[in-house]
Amino acid sequence: MSAEDTGSTVVLSLPSAKVEILKYGATVISWTIAGKEQLWTSTAAKLDGSKPVRGGIPLVFPVFGKSSAEGFADLPQHGFARNSTWEFLGVTKSEPLTVQFALSPAEANKEVYSKWDNGDNDFTLIFSVELKPDSLSTKIEVENTDKHAWKFNWLFHTYLGINEIEDTLVNNLPGETCYDQLLKETYEEKAPAITFSEETDRIYKEVSTEKLLQVIELGKVVHNVRRENLPDVVVWNPWIAKSGGMGDFEPKSGYHNMLCIEPGHVHDFVELKPGEKWEATQTIYKGDDIKLQSI
Numbered sequence: 001m002s003a004e005d006t007g008s009t010v011v012l013s014l015p016s017a018k019v020e021i022l023k024y025g026a027t028v029i030s031w032t033i034a035g036k037e038q039l040w041t042s043t044a045a046k047l048d049g050s051k052p053v054r055g056g057i058p059l060v061f062p063v064f065g066k067s068s069a070e071g072f073a074d075l076p077q078h079g080f081a082r083n084s085t086w087e088f089l090g091v092t093k094s095e096p097l098t099v100q101f102a103l104s105p106a107e108a109n110k111e112v113y114s115k116w117d118n119g120d121n122d123f124t125l126i127f128s129v130e131l132k133p134d135s136l137s138t139k140i141e142v143e144n145t146d147k148h149a150w151k152f153n154w155l156f157h158t159y160l161g162i163n164e165i166e167d168t169l170v171n172n173l174p175g176e177t178c179y180d181q182l183l184k185e186t187y188e189e190k191a192p193a194i195t196f197s198e199e200t201d202r203i204y205k206e207v208s209t210e211k212l213l214q215v216i217e218l219g220k221v222v223h224n225v226r227r228e229n230l231p232d233v234v235v236w237n238p239w240i241a242k243s244g245g246m247g248d249f250e251p252k253s254g255y256h257n258m259l260c261i262e263p264g265h266v267h268d269f270v271e272l273k274p275g276e277k278w279e280a281t282q283t284i285y286k287g288d289d290i291k292l293q294s295i
């Protein structure tokens, strides 16, 4: 069991599992179990801090997508957490092996941070990564260290690795309210399972966190995604044309091998008053049983 700081990354190793976190964005860029990669990261992803990483688990804060809301309109898509270099705080627990990273205005990418309410919001983010033999947990704690209230979105932009998108489905979403970002329409999900045969970009809103999300390939559960305090779920696959237009998306056939299941709080902004804290966790774990949960 070890945690190694390589300078630009932190690598946690157990006998059969490993996770690599880039300090830029505190982005998990690889997670393996018995040598098998569990996430998808583009072979053309920039890992030099020149742009957010295409793949792994980018962190989205303080805005999801673009927003015209006051204080957010000038921010680029998905905010500044994914394009700021976080401070590595070290190992905080050995069993299970856990490390933490911090971001505050002092470390934040000034150019982007200053576009959030004119850089007027003091905050502390603490990001924890916990590695177990068959699971990876990522936890975020957001604290308002300012004298006034402010608002934010949070999202774990998780790129899960799969063998073939057309053999893949996601369960436990029927009956949920969905906003389709491509159709720009809100509807109730009627499909018994979510399947993929074209570009997909949907926000499932206020999905009970009692509901487990399972990624099932040819009848086998390949990922279980558990959420704490993360009511919304973005389901994204860029398919052919969209991935073709992204310079950092390689190989171009990569859309077959990835599916973004992105737990977050994005249907509205969370408001924090001075001194208040908010926390949320995503856990991805292995396990074979299909669990169907009713509405």
Ligand SMILES: O=P(O)(O)OC[C@H]1O[C@@H](O)[C@H](O)[C@@H](O)[C@@H]1O
Residues within 6 Å of the ligand: 077, 078, 157, 181, 201, 202, 234, 236, 262
């Ligand atoms: O290219 P970016 O900024 O990393 O965003 C990728 C995708 O992120 C998803 O979360 C959004 O729903 C998509 O609309 C977006 O295209």
